[in-house]
Amino acid sequence: MSLGMENLRALVLNSTYEPLQFSTAKRALVLSLLGKAEVLEVDGFIVRTSVREYRLPTVIRLNRYIKMPRRSCVSFSKKNVFRRDNYTCQYCGGGLEMTIDHVIPRSVGGRSTWDNIVTACRKCNLKKGSRTPEEAGMKLLMRPKQPQFLFHSNISSIAPQSHVDSWTKYISNSDKVKAVTKL
Template sequence: MQRVPQSLVLNFDYSPIAVCSIYKAFVLVYLGKAELLEAIPGRKIRTIRKHYPCPSVIRLKHYVQIPYRVVPLNRLNIYKRDGYRCCYCGSTKDLTIDHVIPKSLGGKTTWENVVTACKRCNTRKKNRTPEQAGMQLRQKPYKPNFLYFYFDIRSPRKEWRPYLFLTEEKEQV
């Protein structure tokens, strides 16, 4: 399926706040509400009279107050963060939530301490830490970034990287 290329929208202070279609970004620039920071190389938006650069990164000309947005910590969001896979064996079946440091050992219910685990791994791990159980996490649990979580930035454009502070390695994930 051909997706419309997307533009990264930065607030006046250069913080990334949204992702939108290149057409919406173009309109914002055209109306003078945003400035074009990066164009998509080799691509133009054509109107009858002119060709315009195709926006890849735009910056709003006025600061927009964004309410502090966090990703709610709940079962479905934990599954989503972990790609609907067990963080120990990678299975996609019988998923449940595991506290990395068990509650009985003082582990908290936080993004950094909960992972998706299949029932088998969860049973095997019992009330132990991964080290105690001899199990290894495929990735360290983290607090997801709002922008990534809701705008589904799976393949950020090359021009976005400096604004998202992405390294080359991150792109491979």
């Protein structure tokens, strides 16, 4: 089953659809063939055995719930805030000239923490100024939280864009995920 596809990864979800980790796509296929997981997403990549061919999964969901140990949290940085928010303005959903916005402005005591910092495009940031979203008549797309799962750039950089797209569906907007990336 080696067709030079060792670098392909699959996102493994818990039975609750929470992201757990990345595994090799081949391992994900084996788990599904063993009946331990169901395949949620596939891509155009195929492996052949002498008997038949299989489409390599990009996302699988485990049939049994796995309890994950607590791991260290994602460190707070501007880059990780951008990654958490998918490089998308949390006010207008746009994606140009990203800046960091304090939801509760610093001038009234807003702190630089995961739950008070969001990605904002320059335009929205200027419009909001040093006001709260309510005062500015602006609405956040999501309540910001400390993420517990982020793509490591080394995973997305070696993955085909179609893989990254299928993973994003299960990772973005999931503010309750308790997982770590693991190669």
